[in-house]
Amino acid sequence: MHVILDALAMIGLSYVMGFLFYGFYRQFSARVQRRWGPSIWQNFFDNMKFLLKSETLSHGPMFFFGPMIIAAGAITTVLFVPFLKDSDWLQGFSHSGNLILIVYLLVVGPLGNALAVGSSGNPFGVMGVTRGLTRLMGLEVPFFLGLALVMLQHETTSVHAIMAAQDGIAQWNLFTNPIAFMVILLPFIASQNASPFDVVGAPVEVYAGPRVEFGGRLLGVLMTQNMMMTIAKLVLVVDLFMGGATNIFILIAKAFSLFLLTAAISLAFPRLKTEQTVDFFWKVPLGLGVLGVVATVWFPWGA
Amino acid sequence: MYHNNHCEGFQCEQRMLEASLGEEGGELGVLDRLVAWMRQRSLFVLAYGTGCGAIEMRPLMTSRFDAERFGIIGAATPRQADVLVISGYLAVKTLKRVIRSYEQMQEPKYVIALGSCAINGGMYWDSYNTIKQVDHYIPVDMYVTGCMPRPEALIEGFAALQEKIKRGEPGGFQRYRENIDWYKGNQRRVLGDNMPPDYTYDWYHAGGTA
Numbered sequence: 001m002h003v004i005l006d007a008l009a010m011i012g013l014s015y016v017m018g019f020l021f022y023g024f025y026r027q028f029s030a031r032v033q034r035r036w037g038p039s040i041w042q043n044f045f046d047n048m049k050f051l052l053k054s055e056t057l058s059h060g061p062m063f064f065f066g067p068m069i070i071a072a073g074a075i076t077t078v079l080f081v082p083f084l085k086d087s088d089w090l091q092g093f094s095h096s097g098n099l100i101l102i103v104y105l106l107v108v109g110p111l112g113n114a115l116a117v118g119s120s121g122n123p124f125g126v127m128g129v130t131r132g133l134t135r136l137m138g139l140e141v142p143f144f145l146g147l148a149l150v151m152l153q154h155e156t157t158s159v160h161a162i163m164a165a166q167d168g169i170a171q172w173n174l175f176t177n178p179i180a181f182m183v184i185l186l187p188f189i190a191s192q193n194a195s196p197f198d199v200v201g202a203p204v205e206v207y208a209g210p211r212v213e214f215g216g217r218l219l220g221v222l223m224t225q226n227m228m229m230t231i232a233k234l235v236l237v238v239d240l241f242m243g244g245a246t247n248i249f250i251l252i253a254k255a256f257s258l259f260l261l262t263a264a265i266s267l268a269f270p271r272l273k274t275e276q277t278v279d280f281f282w283k284v285p286l287g288l289g290v291l292g293v294v295a296t297v298w299f300p301w302g303a
Numbered sequence: 304m305y306h307n308n309h310c311e312g313f314q315c316e317q318r319m320l321e322a323s324l325g326e327e328g329g330e331l332g333v334l335d336r337l338v339a340w341m342r343q344r345s346l347f348v349l350a351y352g353t354g355c356g357a358i359e360m361r362p363l364m365t366s367r368f369d370a371e372r373f374g375i376i377g378a379a380t381p382r383q384a385d386v387l388v389i390s391g392y393l394a395v396k397t398l399k400r401v402i403r404s405y406e407q408m409q410e411p412k413y414v415i416a417l418g419s420c421a422i423n424g425g426m427y428w429d430s431y432n433t434i435k436q437v438d439h440y441i442p443v444d445m446y447v448t449g450c451m452p453r454p455e456a457l458i459e460g461f462a463a464l465q466e467k468i469k470r471g472e473p474g475g476f477q478r479y480r481e482n483i484d485w486y487k488g489n490q491r492r493v494l495g496d497n498m499p500p501d502y503t504y505d506w507y508h509a510g511g512t513a
Binding site: 044 | 380409
């Protein structure tokens, strides 16, 4: 009973935080562009509207199961990321999993996307997926290298143990291992589909995103999982670099401050092309990551 | 109404047209009203820029007019759009594309006809290859008059459409579904053998939501 309630609470919390954070992002970007912008609930309205629309087109069973696979991947990721430290609640199944499992779960989304869009046969959609997988190739390597740096530093793959090792603010990995944070930050933004690495689903002006063929309910499911996945990744980075959170308000505050940082970076830089993205990721964050590994493994002052 | 001194001329006409818009929708249940309210807050627009109206559409998304504050935002494809804005005259050739775009949109869907060309032909009233009344071929929910209407007028049109959705009035898509044979007959009259393929609308005949 406790497990079910806990899982539902995590899914609900990640959804609510998801649409509020995205609503905030839209309003924030509107103010930067000197306009009023939509209300903070706008993403909730959009999502509900899509979930309540009709769905008349079909491209066979895979077109339907693709979004379901992506959504299942997102929900599983949410359930394997511990939201709170030293608490019985909001843990999900995180005691049975570790960071390596989460790394695997993060790739389920793009794969489901490729399956669904591939079965739709829309050339624009396939173009979008190609771009998405190319970007994935660029961002995964530095992202996982950053995670590996953290695992190497603490010599464990358990998110709980890494959280427990960061007691005070001075022990946060953000300060004890800033290279890992710098390595992970930009791939993290890219994995959130945010500018400047958002060429894949370029929201309004590029017709060729992976979602081009989805409308109605399936698009609603995709939006829902996207918001939940965003929160899961934010909480994961908070757990790994900012010492986790002991209660829900600290969690929201920490996740929000991280979100604010990524949003500010997103709004300051214009969009990069796909090959520029991959070039950038394989030069700057990956180079930094290799330096970080060398420093952690070979030099006494690392770790 | 013309004896009042708080409005004059076309303002009074506008008020008479909009008088019914502010009334409460008593016929909807609580849940329906909630759903309708969320629907009207989120309108994804497919801008079908045929004529000069395309120029008036673009400023809507800019900082000056900022339609996003009403939840109005552009959609990339017809599949994701709620509102089809036909901005200007339609040639017979473009009518076919408009019909295909409209039939790909998921319900509930709405159509805004922008400018006098879409309403009665406008300055193309005697042209041999221009559609005079768009409403005969696809159902129009809201007209925005003018040649060309300013972006403010278009926002007014959107606001009126939002009121209409909020009150749960039957939209044009229901009219299209019920009178599909009449609409298809009209379309066939101008398009002849050049009709769009059946598979974009045959689910209307299947009844209910496919």
